[in-house]
Amino acid sequence: MREEPLVRWDWIGRNWPSIQSLLEDHVVMSLVPIVVGLLVALPLGLACVRWRGIYQPTMSVMNVTYSLPSLAVFVMLIPVTGLATRATVIVPLAFYSLAVLIPAVVDGLGSVPDHVRQSAVAMGFTPLRRLLLVELPIAVPVVLAGLRVAAVSSISLVSVGALVGRGGLGYLFIDGWQRQFYTPIIVGVVLVVLLAAIADALLVLAQRLLTPWSRARGTT
Amino acid sequence: MITFDGVTKRYADGTVAVDRLSLEAPTGEITVFVGPSGCGKTTSLRMINRMIDPSEGRVLLDGVDVTTIDPPALRRGIGYVIQQAGLFPHRKIVDNVATVPHLLGWNRKKARDRAMELLERVGLDLGLAERYPFQLSGGQQQRVGVARALAADPPVLLMDEPFSAVDPVVRTSLQEELLRLQAELNKTIVFVTHDIDEAVKLGDRVAVLRVGGHLAQLDDPATLLSRPADDFVREFLGRDRGIRRLSFVPGQEVRLRTDLTAPVSAEVAGLRAAADPWLAVLDEDGRPLGWVKVADLPASGTLADVRPAPYGTFVRGRDSLRAALDATLLSPSGCAIAVDDAGRAEGVVTREALNEALDRVAGGAHA
Numbered sequence: 003m004r005e006e007p008l009v010r011w012d013w014i015g016r017n018w019p020s021i022q023s024l025l026e027d028h029v030v031m032s033l034v035p036i037v038v039g040l041l042v043a044l045p046l047g048l049a050c051v052r053w054r055g056i057y058q059p060t061m062s063v064m065n066v067t068y069s070l071p072s073l074a075v076f077v078m079l080i081p082v083t084g085l086a087t088r089a090t091v092i093v094p095l096a097f098y099s100l101a102v103l104i105p106a107v108v109d110g111l112g113s114v115p116d117h118v119r120q121s122a123v124a125m126g127f128t129p130l131r132r133l134l135l136v137e138l139p140i141a142v143p144v145v146l147a148g149l150r151v152a153a154v155s156s157i158s159l160v161s162v163g164a165l166v167g168r169g170g171l172g173y174l175f176i177d178g179w180q181r182q183f184y185t186p187i188i189v190g191v192v193l194v195v196l197l198a199a200i201a202d203a204l205l206v207l208a209q210r211l212l213t214p215w216s217r218a219r220g221t222t
Numbered sequence: 223m224i225t226f227d228g229v230t231k232r233y234a235d236g237t238v239a240v241d242r243l244s245l246e247a248p249t250g251e252i253t254v255f256v257g258p259s260g261c262g263k264t265t266s267l268r269m270i271n272r273m274i275d276p277s278e279g280r281v282l283l284d285g286v287d288v289t290t291i292d293p294p295a296l297r298r299g300i301g302y303v304i305q306q307a308g309l310f311p312h313r314k315i316v317d318n319v320a321t322v323p324h325l326l327g328w329n330r331k332k333a334r335d336r337a338m339e340l341l342e343r344v345g346l347d348l349g350l351a352e353r354y355p356f357q358l359s360g361g362q363q364q365r366v367g368v369a370r371a372l373a374a375d376p377p378v379l380l381m382d383e384p385f386s387a388v389d390p391v392v393r394t395s396l397q398e399e400l401l402r403l404q405a406e407l408n409k410t411i412v413f414v415t416h417d418i419d420e421a422v423k424l425g426d427r428v429a430v431l432r433v434g435g436h437l438a439q440l441d442d443p444a445t446l447l448s449r450p451a452d453d454f455v456r457e458f459l460g461r462d463r464g465i466r467r468l469s470f471v472p473g474q475e476v477r478l479r480t481d482l483t484a485p486v487s488a489e490v491a492g493l494r495a496a497a498d499p500w501l502a503v504l505d506e507d508g509r510p511l512g513w514v515k516v517a518d519l520p521a522s523g524t525l526a527d528v529r530p531a532p533y534g535t536f537v538r539g540r541d542s543l544r545a546a547l548d549a550t551l552l553s554p555s556g557c558a559i560a561v562d563d564a565g566r567a568e569g570v571v572t573r574e575a576l577n578e579a580l581d582r583v584a585g586g587a588h589a
Binding site: 115117118120121122123124125126127128131136139140142213214215216 | 271273293294295296297298300304305306307308309310311312313321325354355356367380
């Protein structure tokens with residue numbers, strides 16, 4: 003009996019258009035939660051720094067959310083957002099990225115040395131300019147570190163959505179498993195890992211470009 | 223001129239940081255606030271640029287109550303230097319220095335030119351302009367901090383322990399740099415330190431504060447050292463207060479003898495009859511080589527054949543009596559050699575001459 007090869011290249015060739023559209027779907031469903039998460043985490047993080055009292059309660063809520071299994075949340079959302087829709091996957095992932103990004107913003111602003119903040123005050127920065135021109139730029143490395151974690155976990159979690167009918171490349175895992183046919187599974191794993199690696203590399207590049215001052219930083 | 227008029231700072235929990243402080247920091251002079259931690263010196267400083275507002279009393283800047291001025295506008299007109307320099311880590315050195323000009327809306331080119339001019343002025347290599355703060359040493363960062371504070375040419379400069387985080391050698395050079403700059407710029411400077419030596423070295427006037435924010439004494443350094451107001455000030459000035467006072471007595475005060483030197487080419491034979499036990503040997507240009515003991519001179523030859531003993535010098539036109547005293551302690555002869563700016567000997571200061579000068583100083587202290 004002729005042995006089945008591990009990867010059937012002809013299958014990949016024939017199914018390339020649908021693999022491509024799954025890939026696009028995957029990119030959108032993992033990117034949107036990160037962008038939304040960042041846009042929401044910035045004001046919430048600022049609020050947590052401004053009013054220290056709300057930080058702990060906010061983080062408790064976020065951590066509980068983070069601990070909910072993604073599949074359970076997807077299923078619970080189906081009545082609201084519909085079966086096999088992007089929203090069913092995007093909404094929970096946005097909350098997950100918030101749980102990583104809010105502390106990143108808070109820690110980032112906390113990484114501004116006190117003497118730097120005070121010298122900004124003493125030089126006559128208004129509070130808004132101080133935030134935009136001094137504090138946020140200095141917070142960038144810490145926020146970007148959080149963004150890297152959020153991006154990679156978001157890219158990997160999208161696959162779980164396949165169980166509720168919308169998982170981007172995750173569909174390939176279910177397809178391959180049901181048919182005991184390994185090629186789609188291997189294609190899916192390789193593409194997800196590649197996607198995560200590319201996203202991470204882009205964020206590292208962004209950090210190099212945005213914060214040339216943070217490399218080899220000393221103790222100050 | 224900066225005026226503190228009955229200023230008290232009391233916090234919500236009842237602690238009093240500054241207690242009815244009244245003093246003036248005259249225009250164009252360096253006024254130092256010195257005292258132990260908890261004496262309210264930094265709090266007082268920060269009430270000038272409204273980083274803290276007083277609970278009672280007023281702080282006046284050229285007669286205007288600072289609380290009537292919008293804080294950002296007030297602060298842009300007052301330079302500020304703090305301990306760790308407080309440079310913005312994400313901005314290049316030139317942009318750090320140009321911070322206040324940017325806030326004031328100067329155009330880019332003018333702000334940049336001004337920043338470069340200041341970097342040069344505080345003695346920094348212009349090659350550092352495009353670097354980031356983490357690439358500079360602590361002393362260089364502190365110079366940038368001073369340049370940044372001066373960028374918009376504010377008439378007033380507040381300095382909060384600016385040199386206490388750098389090593390002693392760098393600190394000394396920064397202090398001298400500040401005095402040199404001040405001689406050119408004549409800013410109204412309020413300088414906070416816990417180091418009495420720094421206070422005495424830099425201050426035109428020194429305000430000694432005690433814990434709880436009371437003013438213990440406000441005087442020029444020489445008066446402070448010679449006539450401390452009370453036991454607290456005396457103790458704070460330290461045990462070697464008498465020695466340090468000599469720093470304020472010019473070296474010219476002391477009498478010179480010119481008959482105790484001999485050129486290196488001199489014949490030994492003619493010197494063995496000298497009345498004094500030691501002679502200072504000078505080279506062809508008149509620079510000192512060291513001391514020789516008359517009793518130990520050989521029977522013949524020149525002074526070049528004798529190995530001279532170590533010596534100490536002071537620059538008569540520039541150094542203080544403290545340097546002269548130090549120089550006498552470095553010589554086995556017990557005498558100091560006075561030199562000019564070029565290092566040529568002007569004469570010798572003997573123990574007797576030094577004692578006369580010290581007697582005059584001590585007499586002044588009791589007057």
